[in-house]
Amino acid sequence: xxxxxxxFGGSSVSTxxxxxxxxxxxxIEKNSxxxxxxxxxxxxxxxxxxxxxxxxASKSPNPKDYDMLLSTGEQISVSLLSMILNDLGIxxxxxxxxxxxxxxxxxxxxxxxxxxxTKRIKLEFSKSRIVVVAxxxxxxxxxxxxxxxxxxxxxxxxxxxxxxxxxxxQIFTDVDGVYTTDPRxxxxxxxxxxxxxxxxxxxxxxxxxVLQLRSVEFASKYNVPLRVLHAHQEGSGTLIKKEExxxxxxxxxxxxxxxxxAEVMIKGxxxxxxxxxxxxxxxxxxxIEIDMIVQNVGSNGLADFTFTVSRNTLKKALQVIDKKKKIxxxxxxxxxxxxxxxxxxxxxxxxxxxxxxxxxxxxxKNKVNIRMISTSEIKISVVIDQKNLExxxxxxxxxxxxxxK
Amino acid sequence: xxxxxxxFGGSSVSTxxxxxxxxxxxxIEKNSxxxxxxxxxxxxxxxxxxxxxxxxASKSPNPKDYDMLLSTGEQISVSLLSMILNDLGIxxxxxxxxxxxxxxxxxxxxxxxxxxxTKRIKLEFSKSRIVVVAxxxxxxxxxxxxxxxxxxxxxxxxxxxxxxxxxxxQIFTDVDGVYTTDPRxxxxxxxxxxxxxxxxxxxxxxxxxVLQLRSVEFASKYNVPLRVLHAHQEGSGTLIKKEExxxxxxxxxxxxxxxxxAEVMIKGxxxxxxxxxxxxxxxxxxxIEIDMIVQNVGSNGLADFTFTVSRNTLKKALQVIDKKKKIxxxxxxxxxxxxxxxxxxxxxxxxxxxxxxxxxxxxxKNKVNIRMISTSEIKISVVIDQKNLExxxxxxxxxxxxxxK
Numbered sequence: 001x002x003x004x005x006x007x008f009g010g011s012s013v014s015t016x017x018x019x020x021x022x023x024x025x026x027x028i029e030k031n032s033x034x035x036x037x038x039x040x041x042x043x044x045x046x047x048x049x050x051x052x053x054x055x056x057a058s059k060s061p062n063p064k065d066y067d068m069l070l071s072t073g074e075q076i077s078v079s080l081l082s083m084i085l086n087d088l089g090i091x092x093x094x095x096x097x098x099x100x101x102x103x104x105x106x107x108x109x110x111x112x113x114x115x116x117x118t119k120r121i122k123l124e125f126s127k128s129r130i131v132v133v134a135x136x137x138x139x140x141x142x143x144x145x146x147x148x149x150x151x152x153x154x155x156x157x158x159x160x161x162x163x164x165x166x167x168x169x170q171i172f173t174d175v176d177g178v179y180t181t182d183p184r185x186x187x188x189x190x191x192x193x194x195x196x197x198x199x200x201x202x203x204x205x206x207x208x209x210v211l212q213l214r215s216v217e218f219a220s221k222y223n224v225p226l227r228v229l230h231a232h233q234e235g236s237g238t239l240i241k242k243e244e245x246x247x248x249x250x251x252x253x254x255x256x257x258x259x260x261x262a263e264v265m266i267k268g269x270x271x272x273x274x275x276x277x278x279x280x281x282x283x284x285x286x287x288i289e290i291d292m293i294v295q296n297v298g299s300n301g302l303a304d305f306t307f308t309v310s311r312n313t314l315k316k317a318l319q320v321i322d323k324k325k326k327i328x329x330x331x332x333x334x335x336x337x338x339x340x341x342x343x344x345x346x347x348x349x350x351x352x353x354x355x356x357x358x359x360x361x362x363x364x365k366n367k368v369n370i371r372m373i374s375t376s377e378i379k380i381s382v383v384i385d386q387k388n389l390e391x392x393x394x395x396x397x398x399x400x401x402x403x404x405k
Numbered sequence: 406x407x408x409x410x411x412x413f414g415g416s417s418v419s420t421x422x423x424x425x426x427x428x429x430x431x432x433i434e435k436n437s438x439x440x441x442x443x444x445x446x447x448x449x450x451x452x453x454x455x456x457x458x459x460x461x462a463s464k465s466p467n468p469k470d471y472d473m474l475l476s477t478g479e480q481i482s483v484s485l486l487s488m489i490l491n492d493l494g495i496x497x498x499x500x501x502x503x504x505x506x507x508x509x510x511x512x513x514x515x516x517x518x519x520x521x522x523t524k525r526i527k528l529e530f531s532k533s534r535i536v537v538v539a540x541x542x543x544x545x546x547x548x549x550x551x552x553x554x555x556x557x558x559x560x561x562x563x564x565x566x567x568x569x570x571x572x573x574x575q576i577f578t579d580v581d582g583v584y585t586t587d588p589r590x591x592x593x594x595x596x597x598x599x600x601x602x603x604x605x606x607x608x609x610x611x612x613x614x615v616l617q618l619r620s621v622e623f624a625s626k627y628n629v630p631l632r633v634l635h636a637h638q639e640g641s642g643t644l645i646k647k648e649e650x651x652x653x654x655x656x657x658x659x660x661x662x663x664x665x666x667a668e669v670m671i672k673g674x675x676x677x678x679x680x681x682x683x684x685x686x687x688x689x690x691x692x693i694e695i696d697m698i699v700q701n702v703g704s705n706g707l708a709d710f711t712f713t714v715s716r717n718t719l720k721k722a723l724q725v726i727d728k729k730k731k732i733x734x735x736x737x738x739x740x741x742x743x744x745x746x747x748x749x750x751x752x753x754x755x756x757x758x759x760x761x762x763x764x765x766x767x768x769x770k771n772k773v774n775i776r777m778i779s780t781s782e783i784k785i786s787v788v789i790d791q792k793n794l795e796x797x798x799x800x801x802x803x804x805x806x807x808x809x810k
Binding site: 017054057066067078082083099 | 496
């Protein structure tokens with residue numbers, strides 16, 4: 001019998017009526033004869049409430065105790081869903097992470113799954129039971145409870161799907177799939193039926209927060225087909241899988257963008273080995289994440305160095321740069337915060353030349369000035385003024401005919 | 406090093422400031438060099454809230470899921486207390502029931518502890534850590550989470566104290582000890598310094614709800630000294646331990662009473678073997694608990710049968726008796742609900758004659774009419790009119806000089 005893993009996130013399980021709704025869907029699907037494994041997040045704001053309690057108890061909570069505390073959120077949601085399923089006459093068993101055999105390292109608050117012992121789950125399947133597993137948690141070799149950090153429930157679902165060789169790992173969310181771009185920005189945005197892992201990675205890294213990066217990487221590594229679906233609406237969602245030859249037809253899959261970027265320009269630094277490290281080192285040490293980096297070499301042996309950071313870390317970044325002027329040895333610094341990054345994503349790019357120039361021409365025709373450019377194998381990103389975001393996305397969506405299949 | 410087990414109930418840990426208060430007490434005691442193990446209940450009304458959630462999910466929740474749900478309450482309180490202790494620089498580890506090695510049978514919602522594997526706790530002690538264990542829960546042989554039912558955290562504390570051969574098991578409550586009688590009824594009531602297990606069983610069975618019967622029985626079986634203390638006040642509380650020779654001095658330890666009793670009189674039943682079963686059988690089957698039973702044999706071959714039940718089950722008991730008249734074969738039934746039971750408790754009774762007659766004389770002198778009498782080895786109980794409760798308790802307290810040590 002095939003195994004299907006279904007993961008429901010916090011907003012899909014925030015109330016008991018929502019849990020009952022999920023149980024009804026399962027009741028219908030039960031006839032399909034698949035073995036069903038459900039992974040749940042904590043209900044709605046449960047985790048937030050636990051974090052508030054922990055902050056009241058301690059300014060810097062002991063990580064082991066913190067994981068012990070937070071893991072109760074998922075334990076509550078799985079026990080309630082299992083109760084509801086059993087009430088409907090569907091035999092179900094709720095399991096914590098450790099009961100489901102999820103072993104992790106000891107990095108509390110951000111543990112990594114080391115292996116999964118599927119014995120207990122298989123035993124429950126052999127009794128024709130639906131298994132409801134608490135996401136986001138596991139147990140280390142000393143039998144301490146651990147949590148997997150942000151997006152942990154998605155990781156749990158994908159890891160279980162991989163370990164059980166599941167046919168599909170379905171991620172239920174509050175959207176009905178992955179779109180060519182944000183429908184709020186471009187009304188012609190179209191739901192994608194299929195996408196490769198790589199494309200999804202570029203899309204999600206750029207602001208399409210449908211799936212956590214880590215779970216997509218995990219799915220790609222173990223070749224687990226992922227499907228993004230709406231938790232409370234019908235539909236086939238978007239399937240994310242390994243690249244296949246027939247998929248090459250699609251040149252561009254979508255347009256991603258991030259709105260919370262800021263640009264820092266450091267002018268007149270020495271053009272010599274080690275200068276990038278001198279500038280970026282202190283910024284990284286201050287826990288400021290750098291996104292795009294561009295370096296222009298000038299004619300007088302001096303270079304200009306431009307990079308983007310998250311808008312809310314701009315002030316801190318400028319403070320670091322000011323403080324480290326003697327080490328960085330630059331002539332001047334300037335910054336701009338009302339900028340955005342727009343990216344074309346598509347595996348087709350690899351085998352098709354001219355995508356970049358088509359993109360730049362399109363933007364020029366629409367009077368959108370490009371401030372920075374950065375490219376990867378399946379992505380071209382440009383930094384533009386924030387005021388041009390909508391016009392750029394809509395123009396590119398039209399230019400690459402993304403509204404058509 | 407000696408081991409001290411400390412158990413704090415729900416009302417003692419209902420808020421984070423209360424948990425911080427407990428941590429401060431532990432900080433002071435840490436210098437005593439004892440190994441300290443703390444058992445906690447869930448915070449305040451947490452368990453009630455979880456029960457409400459479960460009722461919304463299912464009318465008759467699956468017991469396994471129910472235990473999975475309820476066990477989160479204690480997991481939350483232990484993780485928070487451990488965080489607070491670690492914050493104060495006291496190394497502490499929070500453990501769930503299963504992590505603490507508490508193995509139970511599979512009777513979900515009312516499991517019994519079968520054995521305790523103390524390996525993990527001893528490992529933590531060897532690292533000079535304070536261990537904070539979730540009460541009320543364990544794990545069965547299939548690794549399913551179980552809960553111990555009412556008073557489960559007291560049972561956890563006593564069982565751990567027994568398994569670890571602890572010097573003392575301290576039960577922290579919202580009273581500062583066990584009193585000779587209820588101070589609200591008799592102002593001369595005195596806190597007892599020491600009491601035997603048997604006396605405590607009779608006292609708690611009769612309305613002194615300081616300790617759960619089951620945990621006293623458990624402590625008695627494994628000879629674990631129990632101490633009842635106030636959670637947030639200083640004092641030495643009341644020690645409950647095995648009877649010792651020198652304790653014989655105390656004739657009477659205390660006066661217990663229950664106010665929620667009702668009396669049922671069944672007159673004119675055949676005085677023949679099996680009649681008690683005929684009458685009490687159907688009442689027991691209706692899940693009505695019977696407390697005192699008195700049978701008087703008449704001269705005409707007929708007997709009168711009187712017993713007491715909890716006041717809130719009286720109506721149901723009378724319905725059963727009416728329905729089963731043909732089987733019970735009685736002449737008439739009457740009942741009285743405004744009655745109370747008052748009991749003298751003391752191990753000294755066994756070696757001293759005349760206690761009963763002294764009690765009855767005292768009540769007669771105070772014009773208190775006795776409706777029923779029942780005796781055990783260390784207890785004499787009388788049923789009287791509710792209006793006489795205070796006068797009876799005060800008169801007996803004076804008569805037996807309970808205000809003096």
